[in-house]
Amino acid sequence: MPILNRPETMERITTSAQAEAFINEQIADIRAQVGDKKVLLALSGGVDSSVVAALLIRAIGRQLTCVHVNHGLLRKGEPEQVIRVFRDEMDANLIYVDAVDRFLDKLAGVSDPETKRKIIGSTFIDVFAEEARKLEGVTFLAQGTIWPDILESEHGIKAHHNAGGLPEDLKFELVEPVRILFKDEVRVVGKTLGLPDNMVYRQPFPGPGLGVRCLGAITRDRLEAVRESDAILREEFANAGLAGKVWQYFTIVPDFRSVGIKDGRRVDEWPVILRAVNTRDAMTATVENVPFELLSRITDRITHEVKGVNRVLFDCTPKPTGTIEWE
Numbered sequence: 616m617p618i619l620n621r622p623e624t625m626e627r628i629t630t631s632a633q634a635e636a637f638i639n640e641q642i643a644d645i646r647a648q649v650g651d652k653k654v655l656l657a658l659s660g661g662v663d664s665s666v667v668a669a670l671l672i673r674a675i676g677r678q679l680t681c682v683h684v685n686h687g688l689l690r691k692g693e694p695e696q697v698i699r700v701f702r703d704e705m706d707a708n709l710i711y712v713d714a715v716d717r718f719l720d721k722l723a724g725v726s727d728p729e730t731k732r733k734i735i736g737s738t739f740i741d742v743f744a745e746e747a748r749k750l751e752g753v754t755f756l757a758q759g760t761i762w763p764d765i766l767e768s769e770h771g772i773k774a775h776h777n778a779g780g781l782p783e784d785l786k787f788e789l790v791e792p793v794r795i796l797f798k799d800e801v802r803v804v805g806k807t808l809g810l811p812d813n814m815v816y817r818q819p820f821p822g823p824g825l826g827v828r829c830l831g832a833i834t835r836d837r838l839e840a841v842r843e844s845d846a847i848l849r850e851e852f853a854n855a856g857l858a859g860k861v862w863q864y865f866t867i868v869p870d871f872r873s874v875g876i877k878d879g880r881r882v883d884e885w886p887v888i889l890r891a892v893n894t895r896d897a898m899t900a901t902v903e904n905v906p907f908e909l910l911s912r913i914t915d916r917i918t919h920e921v922k923g924v925n926r927v928l929f930d931c932t933p934k935p936t937g938t939i940e941w942e
C-alpha cells in the first residue's frame with residue numbers, strides 16, 4: 616500500500632538527488648499497486664497533473680491513459696503544449712478531447728459567476744466520464760492530489776477538489792503519487808522528470824480557467840480578447856525578467872464597452888484590465904510595482920494587437936479589499 620500521510624520526519628525535497636530518490640520509490644510503489652492493470656488520468660496540463668502523468672509514464676508507460684479536455688478556457692498554447700510534451704515527447708497514451716463548443720454553448724448567456732463555475736465543473740465531469748466509459752478494463756484513477764489539499768480538506772477549508780464528482784458506475788481505486796508532497800516539492804520532482812520549466816513553474820491558474828476572467832456571460836470574441844491579451848502580458852513579463860518573480864499576473868475583460876478612436880474613427884470597444892500580484896498563501900496579496908514604461912508597452916501592444924480592445928487599465932487594489940480574481 617502507498618503511504619497515505621506525510622511522515623513527520625520527511626525532509627523537504629529541494630534537490631534533484633532527493634527528487635530522484637522520491638521518484639524511484641514512487642515508481643516501485645506504483646508498479647506494486649497497479650500491477651498490469653490500466654490507469655486513467657485527467658491531465659489538465661497544470662503542475663500537479665503533469666507531474667503525476669510524467670511519473671506514471673515512467674512507471675507503467677502505456678498502461679496509463681491520459682485524457683486532456685480542452686474546455687476552451689485554457690491559456691493560449693496550452694492544449695498544444697500538452698499534446699507536444701506528453702504525446703510527442705513522452706509517447707503517452709493521450710486522448711485529446713476538443714470540447715470547446717460544448718462548454719461555450721452551455722455557458723452562452725450565463726452571467727452569474729457561481730453558475731458559470733458550476734457549469735464548467737459539471738460539464739468537465741460529464742466529458743471525462745464519457746471518455747472513461749469508452750475505455751475497457753480501467754481499474755485505477757490517478758490524481759494530482761497534494762499534501763495541502765489533504766490538510767485543507769481535513770480542516771474544512773475546501774472540499775478536496777479531485778476525488779468527488781465522478782458518477783457511481785465509475786468508482787476507481789485511486790493512485791496518488793504526489794499526495795505527500797508540498798507544491799514546491801512537486802515542482803522539483805517535475806523538473807527532475809524533465810518537464811519544461813513553463814509547465815513546472817507556471818503561475819496558479821483557476822480550474823474554471825479564463826472563464827473567471829471573461830466577466831459576465833462569456834462570448835467567443837471577448838474570450839479571445841482575454842486569451843490574446845494574457846499571452847501578450849505573459850510574453851512582456853517574461854521579456855522584462857518578471858516571469859519567475861511575480862506570483863500571479865493575468866488579464867480580465869469586462870462585459871462593457873467605452874468609446875475610443877482608431878484610425879480616426881469612433882469605436883466602442885472593451886477595456887482590458889491588468890492584474891499583477893504577490894502573495895504567500897493567496898489569502899492576502901499586494902500589487903506588483905510594474906514599471907510604467909512596461910505598462911505603456913503592454914498597453915500599446917494590447918490596443919493594437921487584440922481585436923475589439925481600445926483601453927488598458929491596471930488594477931492597483933491589494934487583497935483585501937479586492938480578491939485576486941475578479942469573479
Ligand code: XMP
Pocket residue numbers: 732819820821822823827863897934937938939940941
Ligand atoms: P481569489 O480571487 O479568491 O483567488 O483572491 C485566490 C487564488 O485562488 C485562485 N482561484 C481559483 N482557483 N478555482 C480554482 O481552482 C476557482 O474557482 C478559483 N478562483 C480563484 C486564484 O487564481 C488565486 O490564485
